[in-house]
Amino acid sequence: MLELPLGKESAEAAQFSLVELRRGAPQAFQANHLVIDRGALQVSPLEPGDYVLHDYESGQRVKIVVGDAESRQGFVAAAHRLLQTSRQVPLVIRQAEVVDGQLLVQVSGADEMTRVHIVAHDLLPDISNSRQLQLPYPPLMQRSIPAVQSHYVDSLQLDEEYSYILSRQGMKKFPGNMLPQPSLLVHPWEVSVTENQQQEAQLGDVMPNMAAPGAPPAESSAKRRSTATASRPDWKSYDFLAGGAAIVANLALVEGQVRIPLEPLAGYSSINVVVVHPTSSDSRQVVLQDSELRVRDQRLRESFDAQQHLSQVQKVELLAAGERKIFGDPRTRRLQAYTTVAEVFQLYSTLLDDPRWDKFRFVGRWHQLTDEERRARYNEMACHELNFFLYHKDPQFFAQVVQPLIAQKLDKQLVDRWLLGEPLEAYDELWQMQRLNTL
Incomplete structure (x- = not known):
């Protein structure tokens, strides 16, 4: 059974x-x-x-x-297949109720590996905890044993050539031959008209590669038990509850039963009893009477003045080394400090998500590069933005390498002239202003 x-x-x-x-x-x-x-x-x-x-x-x-056969070493050998027997322990909760101020749990089929978990809720849960605590059971093996296939072929029609040869072999034999008789005339005239007709022998049925398939081929099938669970799009919020669930875990059974005092579970209205074993699990729901639902007040006690216009803003503050600034109530503000160029570069890497931006990652460790590495990086990635960065962060390298290079440019742009300290009055002209881009 x-x-x-x-x-x-x-x-x-x-x-x-x-x-x-x-x-x-x-x-x-x-x-x-x-x-x-x-x-x-x-x-x-x-x-x-x-x-x-x-x-x-x-x-x-x-x-x-x-299978109609004897089980040996965990397998049943039937007439046409080999089955692996299940080793699941039939774990069943026979009783789970409150008796004399204690929660009595009685389990059948329990052994030394069986454990009891108690989960107390304020509300009745819609999902059983036994499925969440159930370990995946190893799949059972099933091997089909095919019957011996027959290679005899019945009711095939031979082609006409083979049929003619076989029919001639079975006909009555007569002495002589079938050659035409010789003529008595030396040069006879051909007075008859000969009409030749050609008849091709029809083909017979094609010989199949093998006979009709018998039993399915032997194969080993192992399918994991699947549990169809309904989707739960109705997400619920339980922020109004005063507290979370209470858990009493890893209780051992004595003679198939365990008693749990109700003091740690006081104030809860629903108790989920979960009995687990490495091969099976079972659960039972126990409802406690006269339990008041504990909630917390989620109303906004202190609100802003309705006469004031308030909005959430994002602001960037630049502070010098050693400078202090008060940002106000920390409960209404979120602060993120960036103290190095590498941290600022990582921020823009996240915002831009552009692989070309990563080519400039060396600016975050510019102070750690040697002079040869700096010259190699600049030779590869020279641009207005990098020149402007070096103008402020590394004036010595800018004066030795960048400034002489810019001074030799034939067609200097606005940024080049600004970095060289040249006058910019020529760009006051409207036609010059229209040639400039956003940067």
């Missing part, structure tokens, strides 16, 4: 269905083999074959394979 935990004390018979399969297709319903007893679904002995157990409430499907 197969016994599966329900996850609750009882259930309606219409919640489950047992279907017999033949070649993967439904053959018959076997609902009369299902019995619900004390928190467990029992499946009475079945005939050898494949079955599928449906749980319409949770969406679970359990495949049951029955």
